[in-house]
Amino acid sequence: MKKVLSEKETHSLMKTLTEEQRHFISNYIVQCKKLKWLDVLSRSKTDFTYKNANTPTVNIETNEWTLKTIIDGGYRKRPFKCDCGASLRHQYIVYNNKEEKEYKFGSTCFEEHTNLDAQIVKDIKRGFYLIDIELDEILIKYKKRELFNVSSFLHLKDDPVAADLIKQAKLNIPLSTKQIDELRKAEFHYKHNKNKQEAYKGLNELQITLIEKLPLKEQVELVKDLIRKEFHYEDLPDTVDSAEIQLFVKLGLPLLNRHRIRFNTIEFFSQTEQVTSEAATENKQLSFKEANEITYDVFMKRHLHILKKVRENQDRISSDNEKIWLNIQNNIKEFRDGKEFNHSAFKGDINHILKHLDLGLENMYG
Incomplete structure (x- = not known):
């Protein structure tokens, strides 16, 4: 530069x-x-x-x-x-x-x-x-x-970093890109701390201690779910092998996105073990009619090996793409339960994930 x-x-x-x-x-x-x-x-x-x-x-x-x-x-x-x-x-x-x-x-x-x-x-x-x-x-x-308008940040006057930036703006000195980012970061922490005050009402010391030990990103996610009262227990399988998930449920805390990815993946893979041997040979382009009439069993025969490959690498999926991966799994579960399934949308989403993970398999959905 x-x-x-x-x-x-x-x-x-x-x-x-x-x-x-x-x-x-x-x-x-x-x-x-x-x-x-x-x-x-x-x-x-x-x-x-x-x-x-x-x-x-x-x-x-x-x-x-x-x-x-x-x-x-x-x-x-x-x-x-x-x-x-x-x-x-x-x-x-x-x-x-x-x-x-x-x-x-x-x-x-x-x-x-x-x-x-x-x-x-x-x-x-x-x-x-x-x-x-x-x-x-x-x-x-x-x-x-x-000049940068700081009128919506005046409530941050007790934050030492934000206070200096507000003073700078009031002196009619522009803020640099870095300073604007710092001001927005201060606003983010202000809102998060305010949300925590609301979310922590009624929680015990053990629950709060567990939340505070989480990375900031997961704290924000969990606090928002506490306020919305969204716990995500409805899709839990009968057995869960994760001690952390069991602890969250025992303490009555919402499950994190990474928890849901884990147990959703475990569930739909455990339901389809029998089709793994035929997956590689049956990955063919479908006609328009076949695409509309594809059954769950046929779908799993064609795509299970790819889904397993993604599962093996899911720790590398970025936060933005976690939502896509979770959506893929939820759609497959609904397909298994008899709901409509958009096969074309699935291919677009899974191809996006494969490119993101750089597994060298995306051409199968190109």
Whole structure:
């Protein structure tokens, strides 16, 4: 990804901001870079700490160096000095906790004196570059007057991230794509927490503990089903070999989508074991008349081996395609129970799943 604006263009657009806007956005960029530095160092398990004027020091295991701030001297200016004597535009002010001494470095001296690995420095610089591109986006949007309406997010004022973004918008500073995503993420968590308050009424501690241990995506799914009172027990087979499904039923919690995929698949495969040997040889194109008159037994003879192959790989099915796979299974169950079955729609759906799983079998339904 290439930087959109030159240093000169960035400088020119920054000058069009008011003093308050310029201070706000400059502080945002500096904070982003400090956080990026911390993020890279923490992921690399480097001993480092980062101090923010507004938050406590963040410790990464043992620490020797503390990054206090990064100062930008401005376009075509090098007003600062490295401790080695070199003139700097960007100055990194760091504190050595063992020596109890502050240092002022440029990027080169910082790398040498803190013994940072070359890959870490590369990752930091890459992160800084992307932050500069984000600044470009904000400035270009400002020039075009592309402001983001935050009126529907004002209830998020107690969320620290959202509060800063709302303040930025109120200063008539556009939000970057990344910032808009962060605001929507804050809204998502706000709604989820509100839904949890409603869903958890009447639940005991064990039920709530189990829900809280689930991944966020499954928490959202289960909480919504609790509110709608949709438990999905109606299609449970007589016997279920999954201890987790048994626990959910015992606790009176809705079954998850992955549970339903599991027991639906088990059910319809257990009903059709006898037809596996003939499946491979009977996969032929049907005439229009045959397609309309196909029976459940004929269908299973033709397609069971494909369905089993998908079942073996169902853990790789994406969340979007899980719904298609679940729908396929439900339609087959209804077909077995005597309801109408759309064979053409089935072929389209199963072909989509096969392509998604890259099993090399989709040409059978092309």
